[in-house]
Amino acid sequence: MPPATAAPFDIAIAGAGIFGLSIARRAIQQGLRTVVLEAEHIGAGASGGLLGALMPHMPARWNPKKEFQFQALLSLEDHVRQLEADTGLSCGYTRCGRILPLTTQDKLDHHLERAEESKTRWRPEETGFSYVVEPAGRRSDWLDAAAAPYGIVYETLAARASPRLYLSALAAFVRREGTLLEGAKVVGYEESSGRVSLDGQTDLFARNLVLSGGFAAFDLIDLFVGERIGRGEKGQALLLDGKGLENKPAIYCDGLYVVPHGNGTVAVGSTADREFNDALPSPARTAELIARAQSFCPSLDGRDILTEWAGIRPRCNRRDPVAGKLPGSERVYAATGGYKISFGIAHLIADCLICEMTDQKPRHPLPQTFQPDHHFGENLLKRDR
Numbered sequence: 001m002p003p004a005t006a007a008p009f010d011i012a013i014a015g016a017g018i019f020g021l022s023i024a025r026r027a028i029q030q031g032l033r034t035v036v037l038e039a040e041h042i043g044a045g046a047s048g049g050l051l052g053a054l055m056p057h058m059p060a061r062w063n064p065k066k067e068f069q070f071q072a073l074l075s076l077e078d079h080v081r082q083l084e085a086d087t088g089l090s091c092g093y094t095r096c097g098r099i100l101p102l103t104t105q106d107k108l109d110h111h112l113e114r115a116e117e118s119k120t121r122w123r124p125e126e127t128g129f130s131y132v133v134e135p136a137g138r139r140s141d142w143l144d145a146a147a148a149p150y151g152i153v154y155e156t157l158a159a160r161a162s163p164r165l166y167l168s169a170l171a172a173f174v175r176r177e178g179t180l181l182e183g184a185k186v187v188g189y190e191e192s193s194g195r196v197s198l199d200g201q202t203d204l205f206a207r208n209l210v211l212s213g214g215f216a217a218f219d220l221i222d223l224f225v226g227e228r229i230g231r232g233e234k235g236q237a238l239l240l241d242g243k244g245l246e247n248k249p250a251i252y253c254d255g256l257y258v259v260p261h262g263n264g265t266v267a268v269g270s271t272a273d274r275e276f277n278d279a280l281p282s283p284a285r286t287a288e289l290i291a292r293a294q295s296f297c298p299s300l301d302g303r304d305i306l307t308e309w310a311g312i313r314p315r316c317n318r319r320d321p322v323a324g325k326l327p328g329s330e331r332v333y334a335a336t337g338g339y340k341i342s343f344g345i346a347h348l349i350a351d352c353l354i355c356e357m358t359d360q361k362p363r364h365p366l367p368q369t370f371q372p373d374h375h376f377g378e379n380l381l382k383r384d385r
């Protein structure tokens with residue numbers, strides 16, 4: 001058995017979703033010898049979806065998590081443009097903006113406060129992004145005026161990307177500059193030797209291992225730490241024919257996103273089911289999504305359904321994503337649990353993780369609630385200290 005110092009890879013990453021591939025890109029940029037091990041194929045998990053909403057948290061009750069996500073959304077455009085330049089592949093990214101309907105006087109009052117707070121939090125003069133309340137009837141060629149009797153919020157920070165194109169661009173970069181193996185399921189890791197065990201295949205060696213297998217990463221984390229810190233939650237979305245709607249802003253109404261994409265499609269999603277038997281789209285959920293979206297967006301009436309899709313999101317029990325070295329371990333890291341916001345934050349999560357691994361200062365510090373200490377039980381952490 002070769003010693004860990006003779007390991008051919010500096011870092012092995014289990015899972016080629018948006019987290020795993022973003023970490024791989026950052027690791028490669030750092031000069032680390034990187035291998036991504038994907039159990040099935042690129043986009044087999046939740047990242048192979050359709051919606052691609054890159055939406056900010058509300059500018060109210062500000063905290064480190066909101067600041068982290070704000071910084072991530074501010075820097076994502078440059079990050080995507082650089083990836084596109086590196087690979088020659090589009091990620092379908094556009095700063096599309098977002099409309100939120102105001103349905104009661106309470107909501108109007110509340111969002112007027114948020115609009116005021118956004119001046120401090122979003123710093124419009126410096127960043128150029130605004131969050132404003134507009135009177136009833138505005139933008140009613142897109143969001144039905146009847147759905148917004150007290151006006152709307154229109155904010156310009158929200159963006160969208162094509163999840164599949166973004167993933168393909170990252171995968172192309174990793175294939176060219178590192179190693180990406182599909183059909184390679186990680187089933188174990190021996191820290192002392194750096195041996196990565198693969199299901200039915202020859203083991204390989206890596207100095208560090210990152211568990212980024214989406215909801216399945218919680219099984220591996222449990223294997224290493226003896227505690228299950230998250231679960232999967234099923235979601236469903238669909239794509240409609242959206243010709244002529246490409247330049248419309250996203251709408252968030254009644255818990256649902258309508259997100260026009262640049263290729264003449266409109267994504268609608270998502271549902272959320274804690275209990276599920278499979279990851280397949282259900283006709284009942286499709287009918288529900290269409291009916292709800294058409295109720296506030298009449299331009300979607302009569303549009304053909306192009307694709308139905310369902311996936312399983314990784315969700316940590318303590319809500320926020322987890323990123324960092326596992327308790328009791330020197331070389332095993334986890335990055336999962338992005339739930340509904342993974343695409344907007346993955347590049348900054350990747351920066352934090354690789355900086356932790358290489359003992360550098362990240363571009364933006366990881367919020368305390370994203371760190372492993374926050375996610376594991378008190379007794380376990382005491383034992384490991």
Ligand SMILES: Cc1cc2nc3c(=O)[nH]c(=O)nc-3n(C[C@H](O)[C@H](O)[C@H](O)COP(=O)(O)OP(=O)(O)OC[C@H]3O[C@@H](n4cnc5c(N)ncnc54)[C@H](O)[C@@H]3O)c2cc1C
Nearest residue numbers: 015017018019039045046047053186213214235341342343
């Ligand atoms: C319907 C729906 C709509 C969504 N909409 C949005 C949205 O608009 N914006 C947004 O930001 N997020 C959205 N999300 C959430 C987002 O898709 C997920 O949070 C994100 O894709 C999770 O990425 P991940 O890399 O952590 O995991 P995944 O994308 O699930 O990737 C994990 C990968 O690891 C592989 N794997 C698992 N176990 C192993 C193993 N042992 N060895 C090797 N490989 C392994 C899997 O095959 C998979 O390919 C949505 C999710 C759903 C379901």
